[in-house]
Amino acid sequence: MTLNTYRNEMLPVVEEALKAATQPANTPGQEVLYGMLSYHMGWEGLGAGPKAAGKRVRSMLLLLSCAAAGGNWRAALPAAAAVELLHNFSLIHDDIQDKSDLRRGRPTLWALHGTAQAINAGDAMFALAHISLESLEESANQAIYAAAAKLLARTSLQLTQGQYLDMAYETVENPGVEAYWPMIWGKTAVLIRACTDLGARIAGLTGRELKAYMLFGEKLGLAYQVYDDLLGIWGDPDEMGKSAHTDLLSGKKSLPVLFGLENKGRFASRWQEGGIPEEQVAEFASLLEEEGAQQYTRQKAAQLTEEALEALHAANPLQTAGEALMALAQELGHRSL
DSSP states (O other): OOHHHHHHHHHHHHHHHHHHHHGGGOOTTOHHHHHHHHHHTTSSSTTOSHHHHOOOHHHHHHHHHHHHTTOOGGGGHHHHHHHHHHHHHHHHHHHHHHTOOEETTEEOHHHHHOHHHHHHHHHHHHHHHHHHHTTHHHHSOHHHHHHHHHHHHHHHHHHHHHHHHHHHGGGSSOOOHHHHHHHHIIIIIHHHHHHHHHHHHHTTOOHHHHHHHHHHHHHHHHHHHHHHHHHHHHSOHHHHTSOTTHHHHHTOOOHHHHHHHHHTSHHHHHHTTSOOOGGGHHHHHHHHHHTTHHHHHHHHHHHHHHHHHHHHHHTOOOHHHHHHHHHHHHHHHTOOO
8 A cells, every 4th residue: 555545545534533522612502603713724714625724744643653563543533533624723812923824825824803802712722632632532542541641742742842942042143053953852853753643653663663663763753843944044835834944933932943054154244133124035935945954954854754754664564555655755855835
């Protein structure tokens, strides 16, 4: 079975699981709030459909990890829904904090409903993630549910700590490239590590092989965020569903920016003069590219992807699901600009 075969089999079931997992919020008098959740998930409203829903990357990683570890991936569906809901909670809050008015080509929740109600929608999504996980007691067993609940709680804290650092660095002149890694470890890598950890754990793995799946997820998460940093400056806005050069306009200390600041060339001199006018943002992106920031960031993404694949190989995944998992990792670590 190829990656696309697994996608075609798994994604419709994931969508059903997500819709079921959001139903506890669909109570009398809460129709507007539930509609906000459905809109953000891509199920309702203008432009609803697969593009608005996103690729459900984290659910796929979890289910493929479970299958590659020899488990029944359908037993892992409550966890797959949980990680996807937790991820979407973070997206709702990120959009508010970053003042992003577009996501996947559609207006964000705060742009439509205001900041206060969008915060409520994000908080509801967070709660639903943890409620979804409860069904693991039936699909797996109580011991796996208890371990998964602890893992998701710790991941939630680390995810928020990473986002805190991301925002805090915006007011630090030059935190340095070394400060970047703990920030993205929390912001992105811990949740992707939780996906591969949960998938393997639900399949019954322990010990060395479980640790290998965890390392695979962690390295892949780092690679994924590094490549996101490339896309945030040089990505195609039509593919991304938002404006080009968004990270430069928002002043984010992404890896290319930190590389440019440490290089102390023309980019660093211009950056230190203050905010970047929108009409000059393309020029700043060109300066970064000329100074080697794009090449450096690409190399880091490729290195981390290779380290992730080495960890997955050490986990001895089953052939067909393992090959699909490797293909997904390579796809995530080598997205086109």
